[in-house]
Amino acid sequence: MANILDEIVEQTVADLKKRKRKVTYNDLGNMDLFEKPSKNFKGALQLDNDVAIIAEIKKASPSKGLIRPDFYPKQIARQYQDGGAAAISVLTDAPAFKGSLEYLEIASKEVDIPLLRKDFIVDPYQVKEAKAYGADAVLLIATITDGHQLQELLHAAKEFELQALVECYSEDDTEYINFDHMDILGVNNRDLRTFGVDLHRGVELLQNAPEDMVLVSESGLSNAEDLQFLFDNDIDAALIGEYFMRQDNPGQAVAELKSEFKNLITQET
Template identity: 70%
Template sequence: MATILDEIVEQTALDLEKRRKKVSFKDLESHEMYEQPVRDFKGALNTPSDVSIIAEIKKASPSKGLIRRDFDPRRIAGQYEEGGASAISVLTDQPAFQGHLKYLKEASEEVSIPLLRKDFIIDPYQVKEARAYGADAVLLIVTITEGQQLEELLHATREFGMQALVECYSEEDFNRLSFDIVDILGVNNRDLRTFEVDLHRGVGILQQAPEETVLVSESGLGSAEDLYFLFNEGIHSALIGEHFMRRPNPGEAVGAMKQELQQLINHTS
């Protein structure tokens, strides 16, 4: 029986072929943002004194439906930067998350901090497409790749001058990785096959990575206490979307969480 993830990836492949017929791989280079300087995503995340925040622009999800009705990606991106986010994740998957590539472009025009394209990337075309719309990094999900597919996507990421956040769901995913080419590792605490969240499982996988790897905890995070737990476990960064997107001013929510985290850290130091 096909899972939600299987269905999303199947739809992604169909939509990709439609876009490829409209805009060729070569023609992506004509986009105005293709040649703009790439911002250092990895460097932005690696903040030893606390846990950096990748704040997500996310309109909806398959499990929660519409998350934010008042949705203005450009304004939200600006608020995130003002609130102290280290980087911004932009969901571009349309069928399941009501995302769009234009949201990525709008955010890139608005902010100076690095942008991550979050989507179900299965082809180098999508990596180059991300660069053309202003992304500095892409999310690569190990569990939806087969054979040499992940290595090919990582090669494409480097070819276009970008960086990759490589996301695992399981020990099996982790064991497939070569840390010669993976230097930013994420674990999604929410299993996309069941949508259950387990923060401790994610941390346990991350802690097996080499010391120089930047570690990112993703999904199910919603408090300064969550970030403080990550800080004590040696995790560098947290990707948070829904918690911020449900607040009147997402950027102020980022700032408040960062302030609370520092108070927790200072109280025990």
């Protein structure tokens, strides 16, 4: 029986065929934002004595439904930057998350910090598409690709001068990952097959990565204690979406979370 992740990927493949007919692979290279120099997503996550926050623009999810009815991506992107986010993740999957590539384009024209396209990427076309709509990095989910396919997507990212955050769910995903060809590893604490969240499982997987890897914890994070847990376990960054999206002012929520975290680690020392 297909799980929600399988259904999302199946829908992605079907939608991709339609998009390719409307906008060809070559057409993407002629779009206005395609020649925009890429910002250093990896560098933005490497902060001294801190956990970098990747704040997410996310309208809905399969498990929670509509998260933010008053959804204005331009305003949210600006608030995130003003609140001190190191980078912004933009969900572009439409069927399951009510995302859009247009949200990515809007954010790209509004802020100066790096942007991550978060989607279910299975084809190099989507990597080039990310570049054409203003992304500086792409999320690549190991569990929906095989070893060869993941390498192909990493090669496409390099070709288009984008960085890649490779996301894992379990130890099985790490068995065929070639760490020599990547330098940002994430673990989604939420299993998209069951939607269960386990922050400790995510950190344990990240700690098995090579020493020079930039490490990102994703999903289920909402307070300063969560950030402190990541900090104490040498995790570089936290990707946080739903918590911020449910606040009246997402950017203010970023600033407050950063301040609360700073107070915690100051007390430690």
